[in-house]
Amino acid sequence: MQEVPVRVAVRIRPFLPQEKLHHHESCVRVILNSNQVIVGRDRAFTFDHVLSSKINQEEVYNICVSSLVASFFEGYNATIFAYGQTGSGKTYTVGGHTAAALTEDEQGIIPRAVQQMYNIIKENHNVEYNLNVSYIEIYKEELKDLLDLETSSKEMHIREDEHGNTVVIGATEVACDSLDEVLNCLAIGSAHRHTGATNMNEVSSRSHSIFTIALQQRWEDPANVANGEPVADDDQSEASVHTMAAKFHFVDLAGSERAHKTGNAGERFKESVHINSGLLSLGNVISALSDPKRRGAHIPYRDSKITRILKDSLGGNAKTCMITCISPSAVSFDETLNALKYANRAR
Template sequence: MEEIAVKVAVRIRPLLPKEILHNHQVCVRIVPNTQQVVIGKDRAFTFDFVFGQKSSQEDVYSACVKPLVISAIEGYNATVFAYGQTGSGKTYTIGGGHIASFSDELKGIIPRAIHEIFRNITEHHNTDFHVKVSYIEVYKEELRDLLELQSTSKDIHIREDEKGNTVIIGAKECEIETPDEMLSLLEAGNAARHTGTTQMNEHSSRSHAIFTIYLNQKQPKNGQPSNTDEEHIIKESERSFQLISSKFCFVDLAGSERVTKTGNTGERFKESVQINSGLLALGNVISALGDPKRKSIHVPYRDTKITRLLKDSLGGNAKTVMIACISPSSSNFDESLNTLKYANRARDIRNKPIVNYDPDWDRIDEMELQIKTLREALQNQQTSLLSRASQVSQDSLCQDKKRIHSLEEQVAHLQMESYHYKHCIDEALHFFWEFGDANSLKEGQWQKMKEWFNMIEELQNELPDLFGADSGFGNGGPDSHHITIFQLKRELKKCQVSAVYFW
């Protein structure tokens, strides 16, 4: 898993009219043709991006945020957050103010990113996108849903899923189909956010705000096209898809404050304490993550709500850009120096972004392929069994036919022998009747002949089918083939019945 550093940009706002009026001096300058900022006489810092007083909103967006939009479309988590002293231009840069009142040139990062995201979605014809948004603020260590103001902090919880990613339970997530819908929700959320007036800023943000865009996309694996005529023929269930989910977080941090300069009292003073405590905890997290020996150092994500919410963005699974906004006025020298130190430490943070494939979807895809393979194997086995059964039945039928033919030949042969024996016995019987009239027979001979006559009569009575009215003997005797004609006929009948039943 590749590690990449958190990218840090510094933006220097112009001097305010009241600062010019009071002859404030510029204490920050940019070294030409470099990404270095020098504050005071010789305190130099190097960053990934540096934007001077004349920089435009488009300059900041194109250099810092546009690559993150492309990464989010590719399936990476992305985060951009603005940090700095109150009144240094964070909300203006991030685009979390009343965006409807700004011209296109003055619109901040969020409105530009929204249009860029939907422009990319329309270009991906093969991918089915589902877009949702949520908008949460952290006010005095309480979570508040800016899209559903009736909810309370008790309804919203910060949890971690089975992969260790931070998720917000209970926050409203709105399905979005057009950029205008998303901009309307952003504007409504901005209007509901806690702001207040201080001596340093007429519209000071009194809370940290996180606007999150969730992108869920279903796309064919291996870049399979889905808009060809051939693909229309294929059933959708037979095609291979993968599910990718990503989120893009836009974080507008409340500005650090000094009570001596803001003049806050009462409720504003309590807000300042909570804001500075949260930013201090965030600084501790950044320091721990930027330490080269951080493997043995505890990272205090759980100290505040904002640090828990930024766990994925700082040291986690996200591509992150930090925009440090500073004032060039010499009256804010200390605050600007602290911001630059803060931002410089953030450059040492290493994140491990990966494309967020849904393993459950891949497992479903594998199971569908396995089911398809098993079905084909079962069908092949059934076909083989039917073919084998048909072959066996044909072989059995052939054997039965051969046996029937053999039995028929045996019956015919025995019938011929029986007829021959019958003919011989008829002649012998006739001869013996004639011979019986003679007086030359002895008493013993005549007795044997009489016994033979009786035996013939008994056989005629027992086997009328094989003897006519005039004759008699149909048994082959014990010296024949040990089988009677009756037994052969019964066997032949069984085989014929079996053959008829089979067909």
């Protein structure tokens, strides 16, 4: 596969029962074997992957994520984003829904990725692994620790260390030893996404959530354990120890719908403005990263919290895949067109 800073996929969700009931018409078509999607009569877009409504969760995982997990174990930071209007399938795709409510076939990206990670961990006896989970939310440009609601946003700070690694100081990190432990963190944090909201969907559709797996690997040079011969106690040659660290972010972005659509003044409007600024700066960063003419040029990471947190995990030496989720319904024509234009900038 071609090496690009950001791979872009579009996923069209199937019609929902309610939409079928009301005989919604479709406004998107997929051109088979061409990675093209056509909106309305003739607005054609080409992406790295176009995933029709028939593509299931496992296939989405294999196409978009599996190779990133392999790179992650080679030491690359990786990020997958879900972008799109509220109701387009972002949370379903990423896997942030309460997993217990879903059948195995319906599990989204996070549980599948973690399963693949533990499969790799179990196969490599010579490597010592430390896996830590954190889960934060950005709402109105403020950080919230989804794994510990007691943490106040003032205690959390985004910092860059001397090696250029981004860290969120103050965010809870939970050391995990199994798939179940990671999924437990996911369930707890996902449930916390909704607290404090008058309407469950409101905060989650206006906030970005970032589920992060940090992996540390440690192993000794195989030369010292060659042929299974133990290194003598009095052997003066130092066994050389290697370490490697990488992060994998799973990002469920705020709904991409336009502010005016919400039809709210005051506080609500301020929220929309904040969220749009995060999506806007993310779009600017990804578009700058994808433009070969801008290599080495200034990338505007500092413009929002989301881009500051993801700075070391986008483009460059990182593996990134953006999945733009769209509804098939003609009712969503405007938002779908906007989402595809946004995704198109990333190419």
